[in-house]
Amino acid sequence: xxxxxxxxxxxxxxxxxxxxxxxxxxxxxxxxxxxxxxxxxxxxxxxxxxxxxxxxxxxxxxxxxxxxxxxxxxxxxxxxxxxxxxxxxxxxxxxxxxxxxxxxxxxxxxxxxxxxxxxxxxxxxxxxxxxxxxxxxxxxxxxxxxxxxxxxxxxxxxxxxxxxxxxxxxxxxxxxxxxxxxxxxxxxxxxxxxxxxxxxxxxxxxxxxxxxxxxxxxxxxxxxxxxxxxxxxxxxxxxxxxxxxxxxxxxxxxxxxxxxxxxxxxxxxxxxxxxxxxxxxxxxxxxxxxxxxxxxxxxxxxxxxxxxxxxxxxxxxxxxxxxxxxxxxxxxxxxxxxxxxxxxxxxxxxxxxxxxxxxxxxxxxxx
Amino acid sequence: xxxxxxxxxxxxxxxxxxxxxxxxxxxxxxxxxxxxxxxxxxxxxxxxxxxxxxxxxxxxxxxxxxxxxxxxxxxxxxxxxxxxxxxxxxxxxxxxxxxxxxxxxxxxxxxxxxxxxxxxxxxxxxxxxxxxxxxxxxxxxxxxxxxxxxxxxxxxxxxxxxxxxxxxxxxxxxxxxxxxxxxxxxxxxxxxxxxxxxxxxxxxxxxxxxxxxxxxxxxxxxxxxxxxxxxxxxxxxxxxxxxxxxxxxxxxxxxxxxxxxxxxxxxxxxxxxxxxxxxxxxxxxxxxxxxxxxxxxxxxxxxxxxxxxxxxxxxxxxxxx
Numbered sequence: 001x002x003x004x005x006x007x008x009x010x011x012x013x014x015x016x017x018x019x020x021x022x023x024x025x026x027x028x029x030x031x032x033x034x035x036x037x038x039x040x041x042x043x044x045x046x047x048x049x050x051x052x053x054x055x056x057x058x059x060x061x062x063x064x065x066x067x068x069x070x071x072x073x074x075x076x077x078x079x080x081x082x083x084x085x086x087x088x089x090x091x092x093x094x095x096x097x098x099x100x101x102x103x104x105x106x107x108x109x110x111x112x113x114x115x116x117x118x119x120x121x122x123x124x125x126x127x128x129x130x131x132x133x134x135x136x137x138x139x140x141x142x143x144x145x146x147x148x149x150x151x152x153x154x155x156x157x158x159x160x161x162x163x164x165x166x167x168x169x170x171x172x173x174x175x176x177x178x179x180x181x182x183x184x185x186x187x188x189x190x191x192x193x194x195x196x197x198x199x200x201x202x203x204x205x206x207x208x209x210x211x212x213x214x215x216x217x218x219x220x221x222x223x224x225x226x227x228x229x230x231x232x233x234x235x236x237x238x239x240x241x242x243x244x245x246x247x248x249x250x251x252x253x254x255x256x257x258x259x260x261x262x263x264x265x266x267x268x269x270x271x272x273x274x275x276x277x278x279x280x281x282x283x284x285x286x287x288x289x290x291x292x293x294x295x296x297x298x299x300x301x302x303x304x305x306x307x308x309x310x311x312x313x314x315x316x317x318x319x320x321x322x323x324x325x326x327x328x329x330x331x332x333x334x335x336x337x338x339x340x341x342x343x344x345x346x347x348x349x350x351x352x353x354x355x356x357x358x359x360x361x362x363x364x365x366x367x
Numbered sequence: 368x369x370x371x372x373x374x375x376x377x378x379x380x381x382x383x384x385x386x387x388x389x390x391x392x393x394x395x396x397x398x399x400x401x402x403x404x405x406x407x408x409x410x411x412x413x414x415x416x417x418x419x420x421x422x423x424x425x426x427x428x429x430x431x432x433x434x435x436x437x438x439x440x441x442x443x444x445x446x447x448x449x450x451x452x453x454x455x456x457x458x459x460x461x462x463x464x465x466x467x468x469x470x471x472x473x474x475x476x477x478x479x480x481x482x483x484x485x486x487x488x489x490x491x492x493x494x495x496x497x498x499x500x501x502x503x504x505x506x507x508x509x510x511x512x513x514x515x516x517x518x519x520x521x522x523x524x525x526x527x528x529x530x531x532x533x534x535x536x537x538x539x540x541x542x543x544x545x546x547x548x549x550x551x552x553x554x555x556x557x558x559x560x561x562x563x564x565x566x567x568x569x570x571x572x573x574x575x576x577x578x579x580x581x582x583x584x585x586x587x588x589x590x591x592x593x594x595x596x597x598x599x600x601x602x603x604x605x606x607x608x609x610x611x612x613x614x615x616x617x618x619x620x621x622x623x624x625x626x627x628x629x630x631x632x633x634x635x636x637x638x639x640x641x642x643x644x645x646x647x648x649x650x651x652x653x654x655x656x657x658x659x660x661x662x663x664x665x666x667x668x669x670x671x672x673x674x675x676x677x678x679x680x681x682x683x684x685x686x687x688x
Contacts, residue, residue: 006629008655012582013601013632031501031517036509038517040615043428045416051589055598059524065603066520067513068613070468108679116681192426 005291029053029060090186129343133306180210218355306347306355316354327365371406372424379406381427390434394442394450404441405429437507440633445501458480461512465519483519486627510551576653577644578636583636593628600625 029037036042037050054061150345301312310317330336337345344359348366356364371379383398383405413420414429442450443588470476488502505514573644586594599605601612609620636655640646646654 004635006548006626008658009629009633009636011670012655013580013597013629014659016582016601029519030504032504032506032509032514033411034521035513035517036506038511038613039509040613041431043413043424043507046412046417048591049416051595055591061598061603062524063517064613065599065605066468066598067517067524068605068609069603070516070520094496104672109674113677113681119684120445228542239510 027053028057029063031063034060034063034067038064132343304363305352306343307352308347310351310355310357316356316367317351318356319358319360321361322356325363327363327367331363331367340364340366369417371409371414373435375422375425378425379409379429382426386429386432386434386437390438392435392438394438394447396438396441396445400436400441400453404437404507405432408432408508411506412508433510434507434508436511437505438503440502440507440511443501451488458512458515459479459484461515462519466515469519469523479519479522479688483522485517486522487518518671544550575658577584577640578658579637581639581644582632585632588635589628589631593624596621596624597628597632 033042035354037047037054039130040047040253054064062346067290075248084247303310303317305313309320311320330340332348337348344357344364344366347357347359353367355362359365379402380398385394386401386405387396387398398461407429409425411423439450439454443454460478462483463476465484466476466479467473470479486503489502501518505511509517526527586597589597596610596614599610600607607621607625611618614621633655637648637651641648642649
């Protein structure tokens, strides 16, 4: 309870309390009267008389203060049985902190100190977390499939191109040998498309329709590029390669067209079966070209963001820490997305697309 | 003590009958066994003032007596073994706990508790060979546990008085400490007299004496209840909550009373210093302020030092982090 004490008089009276001697008065009260007074169990008339006596008799007042201050039996018995020495220590302790407000002040100091420490620690943690996310964002620009390429993806691209040229060669042979089984060949050639995910192929823009299988010997596959450490350089190299491939394919198509025309002789129209083969091969080539582009995209199957590594599978980016546990689906732009941690949202924004992230022990699927 | 009038006899008999019926365990006591104790209690607490007492007051007084505790004590006095067993079993912890409060170690506390029980049992005998037991003094108005604590406290206080060499008037000794504390805080320069300005030290000591006397006078002029509250709070370090419970009112009421007492003391001290000792108003205010500041300076300095230390630690940790 907050008291508006006269500080000066209060201090003077507190210092004056250290007198411990008792008065030598006669007619002291007995234990029964003291106990009854302490418990407010006396009639008002006699209580007033005893009050005057207690006010002037140190001995009786000391008995009264003991009767008031000593704890009730049950608590005292338990405390005394458990720790008899503690009773002596607590009185020494009580004397030490008897000054009013001191205990509260020290307690407040402890709380303030703990609060300041906790605030400083939190600030440092947030700072470190933001620095980590910012660093990741610098290394991993948003969007684009040409990020985080590896040599494995390059090998896949090369394999796709090899298959494409092989298919082109077969298509030319099909055109030259109309008696062959077009469906089988078509199936065979079609079946020998590169192993790419349908999503990847679907996401990639189709190749131009004018491309045709070549009759001439297949051009040797372009040499495998060395892995580029910087993602932007790698992207430029890939784009140039794609352009070269298209040029080469176009030239091959032109050659095939000329050959096809020569083979067919005066009949300028190509037989339906042959036309079907050509069309199948064309679509196959489109698929292959798309696959090449897809392989370009597939070439970039690993990304880094927020100190985490992500691998692309089935069109989604999976945290390498993900072990197949149940995911919590969150859509971008929703309230649930806004409630996510800032670091998590930064990662999702930097990766783009469908992202499966393991964040603080929980797997999130952000799309 | 005045004895109850004849007109109160029936009221007392009815009240005693109700007391026995109230008790959960009357211990096979009859109204004749209990009536003398009740009558003594009435004489001691209700009839001692000499004023006329109504029957209703007598009924209320007896109805407020703790029936079970009184029956237990009377049964012990009459030698019922079962009652003694119950008394020791239920209240031995109370006696030992109170004994530990005034003993320096557990062994002394055990010895003290044993002597208390011997005193209660009545091992001592008077000149006529009758057993002297403190049980006869229990009236039943307060709780038996509280009475036992008061018995132990009485023994402790009497022992301390016997051991003490100097027995002075209480008020004089306590207010004299004002000057002695001031002298101690100055590293006893005032006593030894090796200060740079002895006249100043002498004047300071004289001023302290005047303040001490004025303070004693102001306290003596207070009402008895105010004086008792002040002494229980400042001299015995009791909490306002406990003091309020003793007087039967709320803690907030005790707080207001204490604040009023402080104001009265200030007025009394200022009046005494100006009227009896010729101080001016400015001298009074300055000296009271200086006295309180001097007495409290050490603590405030310690507290400020502690705060400064904490701040330094915070800055150090922040730098490290």
